[in-house]
Amino acid sequence: NAGVTQTPKFQVLKTGQSMTLQCAQDMNHNSMYWYRQDPGMGLRLIYYSASEGTTDKGEVPNGYNVSRLNKREFSLRLESAAPSQTSVYFCASTLQGEQYFGPGTRLTVT
Amino acid sequence: AQSVAQPEDQVNVAEGNPLTVKCTYSVSGNPYLFWYVQYPNRGLQFLLKYITGDNLVKGSYGFEAEFNKSQTSFHLKKPSALVSDSALYFCASSGTYKYIFGTGTRLKVLA
Numbered sequence: 130n131a132g133v134t135q136t137p138k139f140q141v142l143k144t145g146q147s148m149t150l151q152c153a154q155d156m157n158h159n160s161m162y163w164y165r166q167d168p169g170m171g172l173r174l175i176y177y178s179a180s181e182g183t184t185d186k187g188e189v190p191n192g193y194n195v196s197r198l199n200k201r202e203f204s205l206r207l208e209s210a211a212p213s214q215t216s217v218y219f220c221a222s223t224l225q226g227e228q229y230f231g232p233g234t235r236l237t238v239t
Numbered sequence: 240a241q242s243v244a245q246p247e248d249q250v251n252v253a254e255g256n257p258l259t260v261k262c263t264y265s266v267s268g269n270p271y272l273f274w275y276v277q278y279p280n281r282g283l284q285f286l287l288k289y290i291t292g293d294n295l296v297k298g299s300y301g302f303e304a305e306f307n308k309s310q311t312s313f314h315l316k317k318p319s320a321l322v323s324d325s326a327l328y329f330c331a332s333s334g335t336y337k338y339i340f341g342t343g344t345r346l347k348v349l350a
Contacts, residue, residue, distance in 0.1 A: 133282070160336060162338070164340075169248075169342060170342060171329060171340040171341055171342040171343050172283070172329065172340040173340075174337060174338065174339075177336060177337065179336045185336075187337065219282055219283070221282075221283075226271055226273070226288055226290065226333060227273075227285045227288065228273075228275070228283070228285065228331075228338065229285070230282030230283045230284070231282050232280075232281060232282050233280075233281075233282055
């Protein structure tokens with residue numbers, strides 16, 4: 130099993146550009162999550178999907194949209210990137226309370 | 240509101256000495272509490288969790304955590320630290336589907 134995979138690993142965007150971060154899990158988990166990690170702030174929840182077909186806002190959803198494409202895939206879209214969205218983004222899936230994290234995407238917006 | 244606090248940004252400990260990484264929580268109802276570890280340029284890895292039952296929870300790599308309801312704490316401990324334990328540690332709590340993470344504590348084990 131690959132676990133949770135994320136693409137791309139690194140990305141540089143100019144202000145105003147758009148992009149989609151991809152996440153997939155092969156563990157048949159129902160719940161999936163997107164977080165951002167910033168120095169001194171820990172992980173903050175952007176959006177989550179409790180099950181296929183549902184999505185809900187987390188702590189910091191502004192500027193982001195998500196799509197739960199199927200049970201395996203949960204994508205995060207930045208429609209118009211801003212420098213404040215420079216961060217490391219982690220996707221996770223959950224089973225029995227335990228979260229399984231992907232390796233992360235390091236995004237820089239200039 | 241649900242919250243998790245890690246009061247120490249960094250903890251230094253000598254190899255072979257016991258280590259403690261502190262966490263306090265504020266949640267309504269029965270808390271579900273977790274510890275995760277993050278090595279450089281990696282995602283977080285699950286260490287252990289408290290759902291209910293024994294206050295002392297044992298996890299991966301020799302780590303354990305003590306749940307203390309009266310002090311609303313869930314401190315991570317290890318009897319003898321290794322240099323390879325040096326990493327960033329996160330405490331977290333969960334409600335229905337949502338997880339709240341602390342700001343993280345960097346553990347440095349000195350040889």
